[in-house]
Amino acid sequence: DTEVTQxxxxxxxxxxxxxxxxxxxxxxxxxxxxxxxxxxxxPELMFxxxxxxxxxxxxxxxxxxxxxxxxxxLNLHLHALQPEDSALYLCASSxxxxxxxxxxxxxxxDGTRLSIL
Amino acid sequence: xxxxxxxxxxxxxxxxxNATMNCSYKTSINNLQWYRQNSxxxxxxxxxxxxxxxxxHSGRLRVTLDTSKKSSSLxxxxxRAADTASYFCATARTDSWGKLQFGxxxxxxxxx
Numbered sequence: 001d002t003e004v005t006q007x008x009x010x011x012x013x014x015x016x017x018x019x020x021x022x023x024x025x026x027x028x029x030x031x032x033x034x035x036x037x038x039x040x041x042x043p044e045l046m047f048x049x050x051x052x053x054x055x056x057x058x059x060x061x062x063x064x065x066x067x068x069x070x071x072x073x074l075n076l077h078l079h080a081l082q083p084e085d086s087a088l089y090l091c092a093s094s095x096x097x098x099x100x101x102x103x104x105x106x107x108x109x110d111g112t113r114l115s116i117l
Numbered sequence: 118x119x120x121x122x123x124x125x126x127x128x129x130x131x132x133x134x135n136a137t138m139n140c141s142y143k144t145s146i147n148n149l150q151w152y153r154q155n156s157x158x159x160x161x162x163x164x165x166x167x168x169x170x171x172x173x174h175s176g177r178l179r180v181t182l183d184t185s186k187k188s189s190s191l192x193x194x195x196x197r198a199a200d201t202a203s204y205f206c207a208t209a210r211t212d213s214w215g216k217l218q219f220g221x222x223x224x225x226x227x228x229x
Contacts, residue, residue, distance in 0.1 A: 004159070042205055042219035043160065056216065090159055105150060106217060108159035 003027055004109035006091050012115045021112045023074040023091030032074045035090040043090055050096055081116045088113050123206055123220040131228055136193040138223040140206030147209045149182055149189050154203045196227045
């Protein structure tokens with residue numbers, strides 16, 4: 001079992017649907033991430049939250065809308081997705097050291113496998 | 118562009134053999150990390166090596182880092198069937214806190 005929990009594990013939605021992916025961690029980490037991973041490819045960074053504030057948006061289309069309601073939760077709201085958005089969406093978290101620019105290891109959830117019809 | 122490039126893309130070995138995979142990168146880094154991903158699962162952090170370190174061990178894992186050549190290697194000794202997975206290197210660049218850039222990955226299959 002991972003310490004980062006993602007729900008749902010699988011999601012099938014039509015292009016006109018609105019849905020949300022959820023991620024939760026209770027390790028006290030203050031940085032949280034969304035990644036998109038296509039089959040047989042490495043994860044691609046989408047968003048980074050630091051202390052509940054969006055710090056990095058990797059030019060992600062607005063049909064993906066992240067939200068960080070508190071330090072333990074991270075959501076990804078989906079609307080009007082395209083078939084090419086079908087992928088594994090991974091959430092990760094890491095501690096944040098405010099006085100260092102050294103990255104820490106990231107802890108990943110098992111992802112939500114999203115299929116767009 | 119991809120920061121980390123890995124080779125080989127795929128590796129097939131028998132149990133008990135060693136597996137070696139390499140990672141090259143292009144820019145200055147704070148550290149380099151290796152992750153494992155089992156089929157249908159998330160990534161699991163294996164080991165982190167800082168830019169001022171040359172070698173690091175963790176159990177059956179040995180990682181080297183050569184910053185002059187901008188390359189790293191991961192050695193898994195005495196491999197087991199449970200080591201079957203994809204392995205990714207990821208670099209933490211000095212100019213982009215919060216970002217990890219992943220290599221293309223090496224798919225390792227260990228047969229009993």
